[in-house]
Amino acid sequence: MEESSEPQLDAKSKVTNQLINFQWKLGMAVSSDSCRSLKYPYVAVMLKVADHSGQVKNKSFEMTIPQFQNFYRQFKEIAAIIETV
Amino acid sequence: MAAELEGSKSLSGLLSGLAQDTFYGHPGITEELLRSQLYPEVSPEEFRPFLMKMKGILKSIASADMDFNQLEAFLTAQTKKQGGITPEQAAVISKFWKSHKTKIRESLMNQSRWDSGLRGLSWRVDGKSQSRHSAQIHAPVAIMELEIGKSGQESEFLCLEFDELKVNQVLKKLSEVEESISTLMQPA
Numbered sequence: 001m002e003e004s005s006e007p008q009l010d011a012k013s014k015v016t017n018q019l020i021n022f023q024w025k026l027g028m029a030v031s032s033d034s035c036r037s038l039k040y041p042y043v044a045v046m047l048k049v050a051d052h053s054g055q056v057k058n059k060s061f062e063m064t065i066p067q068f069q070n071f072y073r074q075f076k077e078i079a080a081i082i083e084t085v
Numbered sequence: 086m087a088a089e090l091e092g093s094k095s096l097s098g099l100l101s102g103l104a105q106d107t108f109y110g111h112p113g114i115t116e117e118l119l120r121s122q123l124y125p126e127v128s129p130e131e132f133r134p135f136l137m138k139m140k141g142i143l144k145s146i147a148s149a150d151m152d153f154n155q156l157e158a159f160l161t162a163q164t165k166k167q168g169g170i171t172p173e174q175a176a177v178i179s180k181f182w183k184s185h186k187t188k189i190r191e192s193l194m195n196q197s198r199w200d201s202g203l204r205g206l207s208w209r210v211d212g213k214s215q216s217r218h219s220a221q222i223h224a225p226v227a228i229m230e231l232e233i234g235k236s237g238q239e240s241e242f243l244c245l246e247f248d249e250l251k252v253n254q255v256l257k258k259l260s261e262v263e264e265s266i267s268t269l270m271q272p273a
Binding site: 015016017018019022024029032034035036037038039040041042043044049059061062063065067068069070072074075076078079083085 | 147196201210212231245254255269270
């Protein structure tokens, strides 16, 4: 996952959405048909977002633990900056 | 077994080829390609069972995500089997697994993830200033772009806007996740 220590956002998406709800789940992948011994934890996130017209959509994705920790760290950075602006 | 198959020189290359095909999903690594490149002196009829045997061994090791003790025990057992492997071949396989284990494991993890993964994250904070007629001035806003995508598919970009309140709400949720992770990682 990319790290943004110098945030430069040239948004590829034309529409900005509002976050309505943030749900999370911490899961553990135990086993699969290609690997009997997976044993890895992951964070699954379900976002409910609304665009300008009010249309609501669900978006879900997964993160590995290191990815989550990066995500969390960046959010803390955002919080620190937004507080001072 | 043909003398060329007993040797371990080309085995390393063979294991790489098998990993490319079986785990990393690279197309075009055919049996014939591997034979002609690595074991040109060996007939296809003799090569096939050899290839299947090595593939089976590699898949067993990866499937069990063997640590080095398990690996040594497993490979030793294979050397004692009828129609098994030679000690030299065992050494090559052991060396291969030790250097590729992490990458192969990552591939297997990705193969078992069917929801979208988070591929990228960028953000900026805007200091919104309203017009002098508006009551609200200096309402900063965080704009975040998430790049998400399923394995082998193009990314989708999701752009989200957060005010300070929302950022803190999400932050609280993320700290709950962090707490859960800590609880999970604690030794039993």
